Amino acid sequence: MISAIQGAPVLAAEVADKQAGEPFFFWLLAIVSVSAALGMVFMRKAVHSALLLATVMLSLAALYAIQSAPFLAFVQVIVYTGAVLMLFLFVVMLVGVSSTDSLVETIRGQRFWAAVAAIGFVALLGAGLANAALGGTAGLQQANAEGNVVGLARLLFSKYVFAFEVTSALLITAALGAMVLAHRERMGEKPTQKVLSKRRFLSGDHPGPLPGPGTYARHNAVDMPAMLPDGTTSVLSVNPVIAARVDTAERHADLHGSTAEEAVERNVRDVKAVTAEAADADAEGRVAKPGTRAAGGNEGEGEAGS
Amino acid sequence: MSPGHYLALSAILFTIGALGVLVRRNALVVFMCVELMLNATNLAFISFSRMHGNLDGQIIAFFVMVVAAAEVVVGLAIIMTVFRTRRSASVDDVNLLKY
Numbered sequence: 125m126i127s128a129i130q131g132a133p134v135l136a137a138e139v140a141d142k143q144a145g146e147p148f149f150f151w152l153l154a155i156v157s158v159s160a161a162l163g164m165v166f167m168r169k170a171v172h173s174a175l176l177l178a179t180v181m182l183s184l185a186a187l188y189a190i191q192s193a194p195f196l197a198f199v200q201v202i203v204y205t206g207a208v209l210m211l212f213l214f215v216v217m218l219v220g221v222s223s224t225d226s227l228v229e230t231i232r233g234q235r236f237w238a239a240v241a242a243i244g245f246v247a248l249l250g251a252g253l254a255n256a257a258l259g260g261t262a263g264l265q266q267a268n269a270e271g272n273v274v275g276l277a278r279l280l281f282s283k284y285v286f287a288f289e290v291t292s293a294l295l296i297t298a299a300l301g302a303m304v305l306a307h308r309e310r311m312g313e314k315p316t317q318k319v320l321s322k323r324r325f326l327s328g329d330h331p332g333p334l335p336g337p338g339t340y341a342r343h344n345a346v347d348m349p350a351m352l353p354d355g356t357t358s359v360l361s362v363n364p365v366i367a368a369r370v371d372t373a374e375r376h377a378d379l380h381g382s383t384a385e386e387a388v389e390r391n392v393r394d395v396k397a398v399t400a401e402a403a404d405a406d407a408e409g410r411v412a413k414p415g416t417r418a419a420g421g422n423e424g425e426g427e428a429g430s
Numbered sequence: 431m432s433p434g435h436y437l438a439l440s441a442i443l444f445t446i447g448a449l450g451v452l453v454r455r456n457a458l459v460v461f462m463c464v465e466l467m468l469n470a471t472n473l474a475f476i477s478f479s480r481m482h483g484n485l486d487g488q489i490i491a492f493f494v495m496v497v498a499a500a501e502v503v504v505g506l507a508i509i510m511t512v513f514r515t516r517r518s519a520s521v522d523d524v525n526l527l528k529y
Contacts, residue, residue, distance in 0.1 A: 262483025298500035
Protein backbone atom coordinates (compact mmCIF):
# COMPACT_ATOMS: atom_id res chain seq x y z
CA MET A 125 0.00 0.00 0.00
CA ILE A 126 2.86 2.35 0.78
CA SER A 127 4.31 1.80 -2.67
CA ALA A 128 0.93 2.70 -4.16
CA ILE A 129 1.02 5.99 -2.31
CA GLN A 130 4.61 6.62 -3.21
CA GLY A 131 3.61 6.33 -6.83
CA ALA A 132 1.07 9.11 -6.42
CA PRO A 133 2.21 12.45 -7.76
CA VAL A 134 1.15 14.38 -4.65
CA LEU A 135 4.17 13.09 -2.79
CA ALA A 136 6.46 15.08 -5.00
CA ALA A 137 5.27 18.22 -3.25
CA GLU A 138 7.83 20.17 -1.25
CA VAL A 139 8.39 19.65 2.44
CA ALA A 140 9.18 22.90 4.20
CA ASP A 141 10.86 21.42 7.26
CA LYS A 142 13.14 18.82 5.71
CA GLN A 143 15.29 16.94 8.18
CA ALA A 144 18.25 14.91 7.03
CA GLY A 145 17.74 11.83 9.21
CA GLU A 146 13.97 11.71 8.96
CA PRO A 147 13.51 8.94 6.35
CA PHE A 148 15.82 6.58 8.22
CA PHE A 149 14.01 7.07 11.54
CA PHE A 150 10.60 6.98 9.90
CA TRP A 151 11.22 3.63 8.24
CA LEU A 152 12.87 2.18 11.33
CA LEU A 153 10.00 3.24 13.60
CA ALA A 154 7.38 2.27 11.03
CA ILE A 155 8.75 -1.25 10.76
CA VAL A 156 9.11 -1.58 14.53
CA SER A 157 5.63 -0.25 15.27
CA VAL A 158 3.82 -2.27 12.59
CA SER A 159 5.54 -5.53 13.56
CA ALA A 160 4.90 -4.86 17.25
CA ALA A 161 1.25 -4.10 16.51
CA LEU A 162 0.90 -7.33 14.53
CA GLY A 163 2.59 -9.20 17.37
CA MET A 164 0.19 -7.60 19.81
CA VAL A 165 -2.79 -8.92 17.86
CA PHE A 166 -1.38 -12.41 17.44
CA MET A 167 0.25 -13.03 20.84
CA ARG A 168 -1.79 -15.45 22.93
CA LYS A 169 -0.87 -14.04 26.32
CA ALA A 170 -2.28 -10.69 27.40
CA VAL A 171 1.00 -9.67 29.07
CA HIS A 172 2.93 -10.07 25.83
CA SER A 173 0.29 -8.01 24.05
CA ALA A 174 0.63 -5.28 26.67
CA LEU A 175 4.42 -5.17 26.32
CA LEU A 176 4.20 -5.03 22.53
CA LEU A 177 1.64 -2.23 22.85
CA ALA A 178 4.22 -0.37 24.93
CA THR A 179 6.68 -0.80 22.04
CA VAL A 180 4.15 0.62 19.57
CA MET A 181 3.39 3.57 21.84
CA LEU A 182 7.06 4.40 22.38
CA SER A 183 7.79 4.32 18.66
CA LEU A 184 4.75 6.52 18.06
CA ALA A 185 6.13 8.94 20.68
CA ALA A 186 9.36 9.10 18.70
CA LEU A 187 7.37 9.72 15.52
CA TYR A 188 5.56 12.61 17.25
CA ALA A 189 8.91 14.07 18.29
CA ILE A 190 10.17 13.83 14.70
CA GLN A 191 7.08 15.70 13.51
CA SER A 192 7.84 18.69 15.76
CA ALA A 193 5.36 17.75 18.49
CA PRO A 194 7.74 17.37 21.46
CA PHE A 195 5.06 18.09 24.06
CA LEU A 196 2.78 15.35 22.77
CA ALA A 197 5.73 12.98 22.51
CA PHE A 198 6.36 13.42 26.22
CA VAL A 199 2.66 13.18 27.04
CA GLN A 200 2.56 9.97 25.03
CA VAL A 201 5.42 8.50 27.03
CA ILE A 202 4.16 9.70 30.41
CA VAL A 203 0.40 9.24 30.03
CA TYR A 204 0.21 6.28 27.68
CA THR A 205 3.26 4.15 28.35
CA GLY A 206 3.56 5.36 31.91
CA ALA A 207 0.03 5.46 33.26
CA VAL A 208 -2.39 3.72 30.89
CA LEU A 209 -0.17 0.76 30.17
CA MET A 210 0.72 0.25 33.81
CA LEU A 211 -3.01 0.24 34.54
CA PHE A 212 -3.39 -2.41 31.85
CA LEU A 213 -0.61 -4.47 33.38
CA PHE A 214 -2.18 -4.18 36.83
CA VAL A 215 -5.48 -5.52 35.49
CA VAL A 216 -3.69 -8.27 33.55
CA MET A 217 -2.00 -9.35 36.78
CA LEU A 218 -5.34 -9.27 38.64
CA VAL A 219 -7.17 -11.23 35.97
CA GLY A 220 -4.40 -13.79 35.78
CA VAL A 221 -1.13 -13.63 33.92
CA SER A 222 -1.08 -17.29 33.04
CA SER A 223 -4.45 -17.27 31.26
CA THR A 224 -4.19 -17.63 27.51
CA ASP A 225 -6.81 -17.07 24.88
CA SER A 226 -8.50 -20.14 23.51
CA LEU A 227 -7.97 -20.58 19.81
CA VAL A 228 -11.42 -21.98 19.19
CA GLU A 229 -13.50 -19.83 16.89
CA THR A 230 -16.87 -19.13 18.48
CA ILE A 231 -18.32 -17.69 15.28
CA ARG A 232 -17.61 -19.80 12.24
CA GLY A 233 -15.34 -18.12 9.70
CA GLN A 234 -14.84 -15.13 11.98
CA ARG A 235 -11.10 -14.87 11.46
CA PHE A 236 -11.34 -15.23 7.72
CA TRP A 237 -13.97 -12.53 7.40
CA ALA A 238 -12.13 -10.30 9.86
CA ALA A 239 -9.01 -10.58 7.70
CA VAL A 240 -11.06 -9.83 4.57
CA ALA A 241 -12.59 -6.81 6.28
CA ALA A 242 -9.17 -5.58 7.38
CA ILE A 243 -7.68 -5.91 3.90
CA GLY A 244 -10.71 -4.20 2.42
CA PHE A 245 -10.48 -1.40 4.95
CA VAL A 246 -6.80 -0.78 4.39
CA ALA A 247 -7.36 -0.81 0.64
CA LEU A 248 -10.16 1.73 1.07
CA LEU A 249 -7.99 4.00 3.21
CA GLY A 250 -5.08 3.56 0.82
CA ALA A 251 -7.21 4.48 -2.16
CA GLY A 252 -8.50 7.52 -0.31
CA LEU A 253 -4.99 8.60 0.58
CA ALA A 254 -3.66 8.02 -2.90
CA ASN A 255 -6.43 10.15 -4.39
CA ALA A 256 -6.18 12.94 -1.84
CA ALA A 257 -4.40 16.10 -2.89
CA LEU A 258 -2.24 16.32 0.21
CA GLY A 259 -0.08 19.14 -1.05
CA GLY A 260 3.19 20.10 0.55
CA THR A 261 4.13 20.19 4.18
CA ALA A 262 3.95 23.68 5.64
CA GLY A 263 6.06 22.74 8.66
CA LEU A 264 5.63 24.03 12.17
CA GLN A 265 8.57 26.43 12.45
CA GLN A 266 6.28 29.44 12.52
CA ALA A 267 3.73 27.91 14.93
CA ASN A 268 6.49 26.61 17.18
CA ALA A 269 8.44 29.86 17.07
CA GLU A 270 7.88 30.55 20.77
CA GLY A 271 8.22 26.90 21.63
CA ASN A 272 5.80 24.05 21.18
CA VAL A 273 4.35 24.24 24.69
CA VAL A 274 3.73 27.98 24.50
CA GLY A 275 2.06 27.57 21.11
CA LEU A 276 -0.18 24.80 22.40
CA ALA A 277 -1.04 26.76 25.54
CA ARG A 278 -2.01 29.83 23.49
CA LEU A 279 -4.48 27.74 21.51
CA LEU A 280 -5.70 25.67 24.45
CA PHE A 281 -6.55 28.64 26.63
CA SER A 282 -8.12 30.77 23.93
CA LYS A 283 -9.74 28.94 21.05
CA TYR A 284 -10.26 25.62 22.81
CA VAL A 285 -10.84 26.84 26.35
CA PHE A 286 -14.43 25.56 26.43
CA ALA A 287 -13.41 22.07 25.33
CA PHE A 288 -10.64 22.20 27.90
CA GLU A 289 -13.13 23.01 30.67
CA VAL A 290 -15.51 20.29 29.52
CA THR A 291 -12.59 17.87 29.76
CA SER A 292 -12.48 18.46 33.51
CA ALA A 293 -16.11 17.33 33.78
CA LEU A 294 -15.22 14.24 31.76
CA LEU A 295 -12.30 13.40 34.03
CA ILE A 296 -14.39 13.83 37.18
CA THR A 297 -17.10 11.61 35.68
CA ALA A 298 -14.52 8.97 34.79
CA ALA A 299 -13.00 9.04 38.26
CA LEU A 300 -16.45 8.72 39.87
CA GLY A 301 -17.42 5.97 37.44
CA ALA A 302 -14.29 3.99 38.21
CA MET A 303 -14.92 4.34 41.93
CA VAL A 304 -18.56 3.24 41.61
CA LEU A 305 -17.64 0.27 39.42
CA ALA A 306 -14.72 -0.86 41.55
CA HIS A 307 -16.62 -0.48 44.81
CA ARG A 308 -17.94 -3.70 46.30
CA GLU A 309 -20.79 -3.58 48.78
CA ARG A 310 -20.23 -5.82 51.78
CA MET A 311 -23.02 -8.39 51.80
CA GLY A 312 -22.61 -9.93 55.26
CA GLU A 313 -20.92 -9.12 58.51
CA LYS A 314 -17.19 -8.66 58.39
CA PRO A 315 -15.67 -11.94 59.68
CA THR A 316 -13.90 -11.42 62.98
CA GLN A 317 -10.64 -13.05 63.95
CA LYS A 318 -12.54 -15.63 65.99
CA VAL A 319 -14.77 -16.60 63.06
CA LEU A 320 -11.78 -16.84 60.75
CA SER A 321 -9.92 -19.03 63.22
CA LYS A 322 -12.90 -21.39 63.59
CA ARG A 323 -13.30 -21.60 59.83
CA ARG A 324 -9.63 -22.49 59.47
CA PHE A 325 -9.89 -25.41 61.88
CA LEU A 326 -13.24 -26.66 60.56
CA SER A 327 -11.86 -27.11 57.06
CA GLY A 328 -9.64 -29.92 58.32
CA ASP A 329 -6.57 -28.66 56.44
CA HIS A 330 -3.29 -27.69 58.00
CA PRO A 331 -4.40 -24.90 60.38
CA GLY A 332 -1.11 -23.12 60.92
CA PRO A 333 1.03 -21.24 58.47
CA LEU A 334 2.99 -23.35 56.02
CA PRO A 335 6.66 -23.91 56.79
CA GLY A 336 8.79 -21.02 55.64
CA PRO A 337 11.42 -21.57 52.99
CA GLY A 338 14.92 -22.16 54.20
CA THR A 339 14.01 -23.37 57.70
CA TYR A 340 16.80 -25.70 58.88
CA ALA A 341 18.04 -25.81 55.34
CA ARG A 342 21.53 -24.91 54.22
CA HIS A 343 20.56 -21.29 53.94
CA ASN A 344 17.45 -19.18 53.96
CA ALA A 345 16.90 -18.29 50.30
CA VAL A 346 13.24 -18.27 49.21
CA ASP A 347 13.81 -21.08 46.73
CA MET A 348 15.37 -23.35 49.37
CA PRO A 349 12.84 -25.85 50.71
CA ALA A 350 12.55 -26.21 54.46
CA MET A 351 14.02 -29.27 56.18
CA LEU A 352 11.56 -31.31 58.17
CA PRO A 353 12.57 -32.97 61.45
CA ASP A 354 13.21 -36.27 59.70
CA GLY A 355 15.64 -34.65 57.33
CA THR A 356 13.46 -34.62 54.23
CA THR A 357 12.62 -31.39 52.49
CA SER A 358 9.15 -29.88 52.49
CA VAL A 359 7.61 -29.02 49.12
CA LEU A 360 5.01 -26.91 50.87
CA SER A 361 7.55 -24.39 52.06
CA VAL A 362 8.40 -23.09 48.59
CA ASN A 363 6.13 -20.87 46.56
CA PRO A 364 4.72 -22.96 43.66
CA VAL A 365 5.92 -20.40 41.11
CA ILE A 366 9.45 -20.67 42.41
CA ALA A 367 9.20 -24.44 42.86
CA ALA A 368 8.34 -24.75 39.17
CA ARG A 369 11.90 -23.69 38.44
CA VAL A 370 13.78 -26.91 38.92
CA ASP A 371 17.26 -25.41 39.10
CA THR A 372 16.98 -24.78 42.85
CA ALA A 373 19.62 -27.34 43.73
CA GLU A 374 22.10 -26.12 41.12
CA ARG A 375 22.00 -22.57 42.32
CA HIS A 376 22.88 -23.44 45.91
CA ALA A 377 25.78 -25.79 45.45
CA ASP A 378 27.95 -23.17 47.06
CA LEU A 379 27.88 -24.22 50.68
CA HIS A 380 28.72 -27.91 51.10
CA GLY A 381 29.91 -30.52 48.68
CA SER A 382 31.14 -30.24 45.14
CA THR A 383 27.79 -30.90 43.43
CA ALA A 384 24.31 -29.89 44.40
CA GLU A 385 23.17 -33.47 44.95
CA GLU A 386 26.10 -34.16 47.23
CA ALA A 387 25.34 -31.04 49.21
CA VAL A 388 21.73 -31.99 49.70
CA GLU A 389 22.62 -35.58 50.61
CA ARG A 390 25.21 -34.47 53.11
CA ASN A 391 22.74 -32.02 54.60
CA VAL A 392 20.06 -34.67 54.92
CA ARG A 393 22.60 -37.01 56.54
CA ASP A 394 23.59 -34.33 59.05
CA VAL A 395 20.01 -33.54 59.96
CA LYS A 396 19.20 -37.25 60.27
CA ALA A 397 22.16 -37.75 62.59
CA VAL A 398 21.06 -34.84 64.76
CA THR A 399 17.46 -36.01 64.87
CA ALA A 400 18.56 -39.58 65.67
CA GLU A 401 20.55 -38.26 68.64
CA ALA A 402 17.56 -36.27 69.78
CA ALA A 403 15.36 -39.35 69.38
CA ASP A 404 17.68 -41.37 71.58
CA ALA A 405 17.72 -38.66 74.20
CA ASP A 406 14.00 -38.01 74.31
CA ALA A 407 12.03 -40.81 72.69
CA GLU A 408 8.59 -39.50 73.61
CA GLY A 409 9.29 -36.05 72.20
CA ARG A 410 10.23 -37.56 68.85
CA VAL A 411 7.16 -39.81 68.69
CA ALA A 412 4.85 -36.83 68.67
CA LYS A 413 6.58 -35.38 65.61
CA PRO A 414 5.35 -37.68 62.83
CA GLY A 415 1.78 -36.78 63.77
CA THR A 416 2.33 -33.08 63.16
CA ARG A 417 4.16 -33.86 59.98
CA ALA A 418 1.21 -35.83 58.64
CA ALA A 419 -0.98 -32.80 59.29
CA GLY A 420 1.31 -30.85 56.99
CA GLY A 421 0.17 -33.24 54.30
CA ASN A 422 3.33 -33.39 52.24
CA GLU A 423 5.22 -36.32 50.90
CA GLY A 424 8.54 -34.92 51.99
CA GLU A 425 10.04 -34.98 48.53
CA GLY A 426 11.74 -31.69 47.83
CA GLU A 427 12.98 -30.85 44.40
CA ALA A 428 16.31 -29.93 45.96
CA GLY A 429 16.95 -33.54 46.72
CA SER A 430 16.44 -34.79 43.19
CA MET B 431 9.13 12.67 4.49
CA SER B 432 5.78 13.70 3.12
CA PRO B 433 2.61 13.49 5.24
CA GLY B 434 1.44 10.64 3.00
CA HIS B 435 3.92 8.25 4.57
CA TYR B 436 2.80 9.09 8.06
CA LEU B 437 -0.86 8.82 7.08
CA ALA B 438 -0.21 5.43 5.49
CA LEU B 439 1.48 4.21 8.67
CA SER B 440 -1.43 5.55 10.67
CA ALA B 441 -3.91 3.75 8.41
CA ILE B 442 -2.01 0.47 8.73
CA LEU B 443 -1.84 0.72 12.51
CA PHE B 444 -5.53 1.60 12.70
CA THR B 445 -6.41 -1.42 10.56
CA ILE B 446 -4.29 -3.73 12.71
CA GLY B 447 -6.11 -2.41 15.76
CA ALA B 448 -9.50 -2.95 14.12
CA LEU B 449 -8.45 -6.47 13.11
CA GLY B 450 -7.50 -7.19 16.71
CA VAL B 451 -10.86 -5.95 17.97
CA LEU B 452 -12.59 -8.30 15.52
CA VAL B 453 -10.41 -11.32 16.14
CA ARG B 454 -9.44 -11.38 19.81
CA ARG B 455 -11.67 -12.84 22.53
CA ASN B 456 -9.88 -11.54 25.61
CA ALA B 457 -11.55 -8.30 26.69
CA LEU B 458 -8.23 -6.83 27.81
CA VAL B 459 -6.55 -7.42 24.47
CA VAL B 460 -9.60 -6.02 22.66
CA PHE B 461 -9.18 -2.94 24.81
CA MET B 462 -5.50 -2.69 23.94
CA CYS B 463 -6.42 -2.84 20.27
CA VAL B 464 -8.84 0.06 20.78
CA GLU B 465 -5.95 1.99 22.33
CA LEU B 466 -3.84 1.19 19.29
CA MET B 467 -6.56 2.60 17.04
CA LEU B 468 -6.69 5.80 19.11
CA ASN B 469 -2.91 6.12 18.89
CA ALA B 470 -3.02 5.66 15.12
CA THR B 471 -5.52 8.50 14.78
CA ASN B 472 -3.28 10.67 16.95
CA LEU B 473 -0.43 10.08 14.55
CA ALA B 474 -2.68 11.17 11.68
CA PHE B 475 -3.71 14.32 13.58
CA ILE B 476 -0.10 15.25 14.28
CA SER B 477 0.83 14.67 10.64
CA PHE B 478 -2.02 16.93 9.56
CA SER B 479 -0.90 19.53 12.07
CA ARG B 480 2.57 19.56 10.54
CA MET B 481 1.15 19.54 7.01
CA HIS B 482 -1.02 22.58 7.61
CA GLY B 483 1.52 24.41 9.70
CA ASN B 484 -0.73 25.11 12.69
CA LEU B 485 -1.06 23.47 16.07
CA ASP B 486 -4.79 22.69 16.02
CA GLY B 487 -4.12 19.08 15.09
CA GLN B 488 -1.85 18.66 18.08
CA ILE B 489 -4.56 20.11 20.34
CA ILE B 490 -7.04 17.56 18.98
CA ALA B 491 -4.52 14.77 19.57
CA PHE B 492 -4.12 16.07 23.11
CA PHE B 493 -7.87 15.89 23.68
CA VAL B 494 -7.94 12.38 22.22
CA MET B 495 -5.32 11.39 24.78
CA VAL B 496 -7.39 12.86 27.62
CA VAL B 497 -10.53 11.05 26.49
CA ALA B 498 -8.57 7.83 26.00
CA ALA B 499 -7.21 8.04 29.55
CA ALA B 500 -10.74 8.49 30.95
CA GLU B 501 -12.02 5.67 28.75
CA VAL B 502 -9.28 3.29 29.91
CA VAL B 503 -10.09 3.95 33.56
CA VAL B 504 -13.80 3.22 33.14
CA GLY B 505 -13.26 0.34 30.71
CA LEU B 506 -10.80 -1.45 32.93
CA ALA B 507 -13.12 -0.96 35.91
CA ILE B 508 -15.91 -2.60 33.89
CA ILE B 509 -13.62 -5.48 32.90
CA MET B 510 -12.68 -5.94 36.56
CA THR B 511 -16.34 -5.95 37.63
CA VAL B 512 -17.24 -8.51 34.96
CA PHE B 513 -14.24 -10.62 35.93
CA ARG B 514 -15.27 -10.50 39.59
CA THR B 515 -18.77 -11.81 38.91
CA ARG B 516 -18.08 -14.22 36.05
CA ARG B 517 -14.45 -15.22 36.72
CA SER B 518 -13.59 -14.63 33.09
CA ALA B 519 -12.23 -11.84 30.95
CA SER B 520 -13.49 -13.31 27.69
CA VAL B 521 -15.94 -11.29 25.63
CA ASP B 522 -17.82 -14.48 24.77
CA ASP B 523 -18.97 -14.95 28.33
CA VAL B 524 -20.65 -11.56 28.50
CA ASN B 525 -23.73 -12.19 26.38
CA LEU B 526 -26.50 -11.61 28.88
CA LEU B 527 -27.83 -8.59 27.03
CA LYS B 528 -28.33 -10.71 23.93
CA TYR B 529 -31.39 -12.53 25.18
